[in-house]
Amino acid sequence: MTVAIPVVKNKYWIVEADDGQKVATIQAADDGVILVQGDLRHKYPSIKILELEHNIKFSKTKTQAPVRVNSVYDYPSSSRPYNAIYDIKNKLPLYTTSKKSKSYRCAGYYLIQLGSLWVTDFCPKRIILTRNPYLGPFRTSQQMLDQFDKLAQV
Numbered sequence: 159m160t161v162a163i164p165v166v167k168n169k170y171w172i173v174e175a176d177d178g179q180k181v182a183t184i185q186a187a188d189d190g191v192i193l194v195q196g197d198l199r200h201k202y203p204s205i206k207i208l209e210l211e212h213n214i215k216f217s218k219t220k221t222q223a224p225v226r227v228n229s230v231y232d233y234p235s236s237s238r239p240y241n242a243i244y245d246i247k248n249k250l251p252l253y254t255t256s257k258k259s260k261s262y263r264c265a266g267y268y269l270i271q272l273g274s275l276w277v278t279d280f281c282p283k284r285i286i287l288t289r290n291p292y293l294g295p296f297r298t299s300q301q302m303l304d305q306f307d308k309l310a311q312v
Contacts, residue, residue, distance in 0.1 A: 162216045173214060184208070233266035233295050236281040251295060252284060261285075266295030267302035269309070276309055278302060 162171040162184055173182040173193075182195040190203040193212070202208040209216065228235040230242045231251040239253035241262075251265040262284040269276050271291040279286070280299070286292075293309075296302040 160212070160214050162214050163219070164217065171216070184214075230265035233297055234281075235263070235265040239265065248287075249295075250284070250287070264295060266297060267299050268292050268294035268296070269302060269306055276306065278306065 160173050160175055160181060162173050164171050169186045171184040172180055173184060175181050182193055185192045185194065187201065190201055191205055191208055193200045193202065193208060202211070205216065208214060228238055230239045230253045231244055233251045235253055237255050239255075240257050240259070241254045243252050243262075244250070245252055252262040253265055254260070254262055263281045264284055264287055265281060268279050268282055268287065269292060270279055270282065270286060271277075278299075293305055294302065296305065
């Protein structure tokens, strides 16, 4: 059975197969609905007739927009990454914040030692890490905080 998921209430639906694959769209028209499958367009006088002929179940819940996660080599970044590279020597996932930028940021969470204090930072500039001792990168803030707790116990 296929499912029609509303995108615009009572006006536009995406039809998905059981495996989540998009197979068609349905558009509301003044005198019925239009089923669009590839290059083919089929007009039906009502949603009920369309449901019966194609075994489509209309869902009441609207689809969620996909959450876009910015990441560089599985480490989260604070913005959309450009020019992503992995510094093998220092084991750092690096990226710039624009195509033309020459200033690199380090994706992930870090503990950075400033004097005698350890501070937390998310996606610091690479120059900060070259000038100070640090621990990281960590994929989650919880991993970083766990390491911070270990430092506090020493």
